[in-house]
Amino acid sequence: MSEKEISKYTSYKFISYGIIKDYILVFRKILNHPRKSGVATIEPCKNERVYGKIFWIDNSLLLDNKEGFLEEPKIYNKNYMNINGYNCMLYILNPSRVGIITNPRKSYIK
Numbered sequence: 001m002s003e004k005e006i007s008k009y010t011s012y013k014f015i016s017y018g019i020i021k022d023y024i025l026v027f028r029k030i031l032n033h034p035r036k037s038g039v040a041t042i043e044p045c046k047n048e049r050v051y052g053k054i055f056w057i058d059n060s061l062l063l064d065n066k067e068g069f070l071e072e073p074k075i076y077n078k079n080y081m082n083i084n085g086y087n088c089m090l091y092i093l094n095p096s097r098v099g100i101i102t103n104p105r106k107s108y109i110k
Contacts, residue, residue, distance in 0.1 A: 001063075001091075002110075006055065009062035015054040018083040024048040029099030030068075030075055038102040041076075041093035054086055067091045 006012050024045035027038030042050050057063065060078075068075025069091065076091035 003053075003055075006057065006063070009066055010060065011058040012055045015056055015086065016084050018052055018054045018086075018088070020050040020052070020081065020083060022046050022048065023050045025050050026101055027104045028093060029102050030093070031097045031099045033075070033097070036102075037108065038104045039075075039093065039108070040104070041098075042090070054083060054088055060089065063091075073097060 003012070003014075020042065022044060023042045025040060026043055027040055029036070029038055064070050064078075069078060073096050074094045075097055077094050079090045079092045081088050081090060
């Protein structure tokens, strides 16, 4: 998620850059959802890497709502992973909502 997008929902502070080993960034359709374009998620994939930024966020409640964590069934699950010594929370697409790999909207990529 971009800093611009995060700032709409909570205050945050950049901590560090991070790498998640043995995962890959993919864009998938959300099952049972009107959105036709892909959304970002990460999936296990040996010898791949996902590069990103680590942020401290003040409050995740509004982000949880935006990411569909509060819906039933959830769009994204919250997962925790140690990255660079930080216990990081990641939104990963709920396995029950994983659809086909498809392109995201251009505005989503920005």
